Amino acid sequence: MPKEPRDGSASANDKARPLPRRFEGSVVLVTGANDRGFGGAIAERLAGEGAALALTDLERPGRLLDRLARHGAVVAWEPGDVTDAASVDRLMASFVARFGRLDVVVNNAGVSCFAPFATLTDDQWDATFDVNVKGAARVIRAALPHLTAPGGVIVNIASALGMNACAGNTLYGASKAALIAMTNSLALELAPRKIRALSIAPAIAHTPMLHRFARNVTGEAWGRVLDCQPLGVGSRHDVADAVAFLASSEAGWITGGTLPMGWTHALPLPLDATQD
Numbered sequence: 001m002p003k004e005p006r007d008g009s010a011s012a013n014d015k016a017r018p019l020p021r022r023f024e025g026s027v028v029l030v031t032g033a034n035d036r037g038f039g040g041a042i043a044e045r046l047a048g049e050g051a052a053l054a055l056t057d058l059e060r061p062g063r064l065l066d067r068l069a070r071h072g073a074v075v076a077w078e079p080g081d082v083t084d085a086a087s088v089d090r091l092m093a094s095f096v097a098r099f100g101r102l103d104v105v106v107n108n109a110g111v112s113c114f115a116p117f118a119t120l121t122d123d124q125w126d127a128t129f130d131v132n133v134k135g136a137a138r139v140i141r142a143a144l145p146h147l148t149a150p151g152g153v154i155v156n157i158a159s160a161l162g163m164n165a166c167a168g169n170t171l172y173g174a175s176k177a178a179l180i181a182m183t184n185s186l187a188l189e190l191a192p193r194k195i196r197a198l199s200i201a202p203a204i205a206h207t208p209m210l211h212r213f214a215r216n217v218t219g220e221a222w223g224r225v226l227d228c229q230p231l232g233v234g235s236r237h238d239v240a241d242a243v244a245f246l247a248s249s250e251a252g253w254i255t256g257g258t259l260p261m262g263w264t265h266a267l268p269l270p271l272d273a274t275q276d
Contacts, residue, residue, distance in 0.1 A: 022248040024050035027099045031082060031139055032109030033057050033064065037207045038157055038236045039108040040064040045240035046104075046247070047073035054095040054102070056080035057109070082109045082135030085142075092142040102146045104247045107136040107179075108157045117170045125171060132175035137182065150194030153247045156183045157239070160203040160263045176201070180258050187256035196255040198246050203262035205234035234262045 028046050033039040033055035040061060043053050052074040055061070058081060068075050076098045078091040096102065111131045113124050136156055147154075161169050162176025180199050187197040204225060226232070242259055245251055 019045075019048045021050040022244070022250070023104075026050070026103040027052045027054060027095075027101050028104040028106065028247070029054040029056070029095060029102060029139075029143065030106045030108055031056050031080070031135075033061055033077075034059070035061045035063040036236075037108075038202075038205075038239045039106075041236040041240040042106055042108060042243050043075075044068065044071075045237070045244050047071065047075070049244060051104070052076075052099060054078075054099065056091050082138055083130045085138050088138045088142045092139075092146070096146050101148060102143055103148045103151065104153045104155070105139060105143045105147065106155045106157070106243060106247070107139055109135055109139075110157065113171045114168050115171070116168055120171050128171050128175050129178070132172075133178045133182065136179055140186070144195075147195060151249075152193075152195040154183075154186065154190075154195070154197040155243050155247055156180075156197070156199040157243075158183075158199045158201045158258060160201050160260065163201050163258065163260065164263070183258070184256045191255060196252075198251075198255060199258045200239060200242055200246070201258050201260045201263075202234060202239050203229050203260075205236055205239060205262065207236055229262050231262055238262070 023046050028043075028051040030039050030043050030046075030053065033043050033053075034057050039055075039057065043055055043064065044067065047053055047068055048071070053068070053076070055064075055075060055077045056079065058079065060077065060079070065075065065077060076095055078094050080091040081087040109131060111128055113120070113128045115124070140154060143154075156179050158179045159172070159176040161173040162178075162180050164173075166173060180201070183197050183199040190197055238261065242261060246254065246259065
């Protein structure tokens with residue numbers, strides 16, 4: 001597996017040019033905000049555009065919070081468990097008391113479960129859906145009374161596996177497909193309030209989840225993975241860039257639907273398959 005080409009603190013594009021200030025005066029909630037995954041990159045990107053951050057995860061992301069502090073970001077962090085409705089309600093009340101408003105919700109908290117279908121237990125099904133689907137639903141439910149209307153935005157981080165088949169990923173894919181379906185219906189329901197809801201479906205990108213998965217993948221299988229990703233392995237900053245656009249006013253006429261990132265719908269044919 002290729003090494004991540006970026007240093008983990010900012011994307012190459014961010015270093016080459018000043019960021020716009022599209023989130024000046026806005027408050028953004030990010031769940032699953034950790035040191036090395038999508039959540040941390042999203043938090044850094046939106047803080048770089050002027051957002052005040054309400055961050056939550058099971059464990060305190062010390063390195064992320066240190067980086068944000070060095071850049072002068074306004075940050076509130078609370079421990080939170082999206083599988084516990086009381087925990088979600090408590091952290092939401094804390095954030096609203098701190099900031100007095102909420103403009104963007106990014107549901108990034110998620111868990112993976114990669115195993116053959118026949119081996120999956122009821123406990124694994126329940127635990128995965130409790131985080132990936134019901135967890136996002138709990139956060140949205142708690143956030144809606146406080147979300148800016150008009151103008152509020154909900155961005156749910158789904159996966160390419162929620163839109164494509166992959167052996168051994170039935171459970172994870174099913175949970176992300178459910179998240180996408182929930183997002184689409186939610187967009188329609190919230191449209192009268194001018195609140196937007198969207199999802200993003202990243203393919204393989206450099207995150208701790210990928211690195212755990214790749215340890216058990218053969219070179220041949222990894223090659224087949226890359227065949228489905230013509231632009232190569234992505235970065236968590238690629239996802240952060242997409243969230244920044246979709247959550248901004250520049251995407252104000254976009255709601256519902258899912259943005260695919262890094263993958264194709266069809267597996268490319270080998271060259272010799274087209275020869276006479």
